[in-house]
Amino acid sequence: MNIIKLNAIHSTNDYLKELLHIQLLENFTVVVAEHQTKGKGQMGAVWSVEPGKNLTFSVLVKDAVPEINTIFNLNVAVALSVAKTLEYFNVPNIKIKWPNDILTGNKKTAGILIENNIGSNGAIHSIVGIGLNVNQSNFNGLPKATSMSVEVGEEFNKEQVLHKILEYLKLYVMAMQSNTTELLWDEYHLKLYKKNIPMTFEKNNSKFMGIIKGVSRTGQLQVQLEDDSVVEYSVKEVRLLY
Structure with missing residues (x-):
């Protein structure tokens, strides 16, 4: 797996998109930055984190989605990958808030932004951006934010957390490609925040x-x-x- 590590960048999503335009990249190429100066969230929102404390990274996912009307399957797979990783590290009460926020209780732990590109041959390549609060403890002015460290009471190895997310992501993408998407959707709905309330x-x-x-x-x-x-x-x- 090709992992590109940067100290600071405007946006890992933008960097990966630019890289894709100038060279051939292998599937699941990752760009991870210690600090994003212009991290992006859904619909142009800003994802701002404390430098060095958290995970901000983007992953290239090739050909996981066969056609445009099934594109939200990838959102499901990515959200589950982050949720399962948090559960693996004993973070409690994980929920997926539609469309792509990961909550611990009622507080946001992670955000996801997926940008899709359809090639001239119809192939869909996706840039999966993930921002995960890992070791940040101070969220002044952000009463609905939390981190793995705050919830569990210990610091985490960011490298281990990153590799666990990527491990789950590959498994869920394989499940998408093997026509077992119903199982993914069932799991997604079980974790859906405030369902039936x-x-x-x-x-x-x-x-x-x-x-x-x-x-x-x-x-x-x-x-x-x-x-x-x-x-x-x-x-x-x-x-x-x-």
């Missing part, structure tokens, strides 16, 4: 009550409303207030 949502600055019933195969959040109808929402169309 009445919650408050916000859309266009208006609040409403609903119950998360699941996520569709195309990545839409399925919410049961007070009239028992089930409505599907896209990323950032609706916000879960928690």
